[in-house]
Amino acid sequence: MQIHTRMTKQKRVIVEELAGMRTHPTANEVYQLVRSRLPKISLATVYRNLEQLSEDGSIRRIDICGSQRRFDPIVEPHHHMRCNICKSVYDLPVQKLEELEGCMGKCGEYTLTGYNLAFCGVCHRCDK
Amino acid sequence: MQIHTRMTKQKRVIVEELAGMRTHPTANEVYQLVRSRLPKISLATVYRNLEQLSEDGSIRRIDICGSQRRFDPIVEPHHHMRCNICKSVYDLPVQKLEELEGCMGKCGEYTLTGYNLAFCGVCHRCDK
DNA sequence: ATAACTGCAAATTATTTGCATGAGC
DNA sequence: GCTCATGCAAATAATTTGCAGTTAT
Numbered sequence: 001m002q003i004h005t006r007m008t009k010q011k012r013v014i015v016e017e018l019a020g021m022r023t024h025p026t027a028n029e030v031y032q033l034v035r036s037r038l039p040k041i042s043l044a045t046v047y048r049n050l051e052q053l054s055e056d057g058s059i060r061r062i063d064i065c066g067s068q069r070r071f072d073p074i075v076e077p078h079h080h081m082r083c084n085i086c087k088s089v090y091d092l093p094v095q096k097l098e099e100l101e102g103c104m105g106k107c108g109e110y111t112l113t114g115y116n117l118a119f120c121g122v123c124h125r126c127d128k
Numbered sequence: 129m130q131i132h133t134r135m136t137k138q139k140r141v142i143v144e145e146l147a148g149m150r151t152h153p154t155a156n157e158v159y160q161l162v163r164s165r166l167p168k169i170s171l172a173t174v175y176r177n178l179e180q181l182s183e184d185g186s187i188r189r190i191d192i193c194g195s196q197r198r199f200d201p202i203v204e205p206h207h208h209m210r211c212n213i214c215k216s217v218y219d220l221p222v223q224k225l226e227e228l229e230g231c232m233g234k235c236g237e238y239t240l241t242g243y244n245l246a247f248c249g250v251c252h253r254c255d256k
Numbered sequence: 257a258t259a260a261c262t263g264c265a266a267a268t269t270a271t272t273t274g275c276a277t278g279a280g281c
Numbered sequence: 282g283c284t285c286a287t288g289c290a291a292a293t294a295a296t297t298t299g300c301a302g303t304t305a306t
Contacts, residue, residue, distance in 0.1 A: 006260055006305050027296080042263045047296065049261095064192045064244055067271080068295070081238050093236045099227055100245075108221045109252035110209050116192055117228075117245045124237035134280050134285060155271080170288045175271065177286090195296080196270070 005056065011049045013037050015058070015073075024062055024070040024080070024089040062089065064118040081119040085126040092119060133184065139177045141165050143186070152190055152198040152208070152217040190217065192246040209247040213254040220247060
């Protein structure tokens with residue numbers, strides 16, 4: 001980790017493309033998007049920027065979805081759901097779990113600082 | 129997936145070694161354990177058996193811990209916490225989240241069938 | 257000027273698969 | 282005996298790293 005980070009052309013385009021997306025793209029999906037504007041960008045640069053942006057809190061990294069990491073431009077607390085069939089990840093309109101916030105802090109011999117909650121199920125498109 | 133599964137020597141030892149473990153081992157950790165009793169077993173066999181056992185509900189697969197899948201012999205609902213520092217995964221003595229159960233079923237346009245909740249923080253060993 | 261960032265290619269890590277042989281039921 | 286399971290080796294997939302050249306501050 002570094003002390004100073006710089007705003008590069010690549011980072012700016014990554015942030016711009018991610019903004020507003022609600023599909024929780026993987027690194028490779030972000031790479032494909034960004035490539036239409038910066039054809040020479042490399043996948044490693046996308047990985048490095050997504051990682052750095054997660055670290056400074058600009059975006060949210062979603063580690064709960066099986067083998068592939070996903071990214072979310074919305075950092076405010078909310079929950080996700082992953083369809084067992086199509087594997088898409090959606091935002092969930094469940095806001096009533098503030099009880100979770102009450103778990104933060106000291107909990108037995110652990111100090112809890114955050115959590116990941118992911119539901120699984122079937123989405124409207126796959127539910128026939 | 130197959131219709132009939134068989135109880136092999138390898139599967140039996142994997143189940144026996146896993147039973148009672150509270151460290152949520154990775155496939156490779158299970159492999160190392162089992163190897164002391166079955167030196168010729170291969171890592172692929174361990175992966176195949178852990179996957180099969182998760183599918184038939186005999187063990188629980190934990191997909192929420194970053195890049196490595198972990199396994200838990202306890203299938204009853206409970207929550208986990210992963211230390212940010214040592215990356216260990218612990219059981220959590222938080223049982224008051226039954227509200228989560230109330231979220232199952234229809235939720236907007238989704239049908240929720242399960243969830244994964246993992247806390248992160250710092251464990252007693254790393255908290256100095 | 258200097259430290260951070262890039263693209264590229266190669267390396268790593270975790271997991272899966274093809275296949276010939278072996279073993280439960 | 283018929284499948285399913287195994288061991289091995291090779292393949293895949295996701296992510297990370299080394300490095301020499303480039304760029305933001």
